[in-house]
Amino acid sequence: MAKKITKSQLETLEQQRVQVQTELHNLRSELRAEIEFDDVDDVASDLVERDKIQAMILTLERKLSDIDHAIEKAQVVGYGICESCGKTIDPERLEIFPETTLCIDCKRQAERRGRMQQ
Numbered sequence: 493m494a495k496k497i498t499k500s501q502l503e504t505l506e507q508q509r510v511q512v513q514t515e516l517h518n519l520r521s522e523l524r525a526e527i528e529f530d531d532v533d534d535v536a537s538d539l540v541e542r543d544k545i546q547a548m549i550l551t552l553e554r555k556l557s558d559i560d561h562a563i564e565k566a567q568v569v570g571y572g573i574c575e576s577c578g579k580t581i582d583p584e585r586l587e588i589f590p591e592t593t594l595c596i597d598c599k600r601q602a603e604r605r606g607r608m609q610q
Contacts, residue, residue: 497571504590505563512556519549559591574598 523545526538565575572581576598585596594602 497566501571501586501590502563502566505559505566508590509556509559509563512552512559516549516552516556519545519552523549555591558593562591562593565593576602 523542526542526545562571565571572583572586573579574581574595575593577595579595581592581595585592592599
């Protein structure tokens with residue numbers, strides 16, 4: 493049974509969205525600065541730093557996508573309903589990961605499938 497997202501839950505998702513967008517903007521600016529002010533003497537450490545920044549950007553882009561998906565799903569289907577099995581997602585899980593659209597059991601299964609495919 494789908495439930496309507498509360499104003500507080502939607503605000504939490506929106507706040508997370510803004511925070512992630514800000515972090516992405518800052519990291520992209522940092523990456524541009526790393527590229528523009530390339531120090532030929534310190535190429536190896538620059539490459540390591542760029543790789544770390546790019547990895548953080550990818551992680552945040554995925555999180556932003558998850559947040560957007562959760563907001564969209566909440567408006568169409570209902571908030572707190574697992575999109576895989578249709579059961580209610582534990583409220584404590586939603587408190588910790590408001591962007592989640594999977595219950596803990598389905599998330600574990602998805603992660604196992606992901607590891608097996610690698």
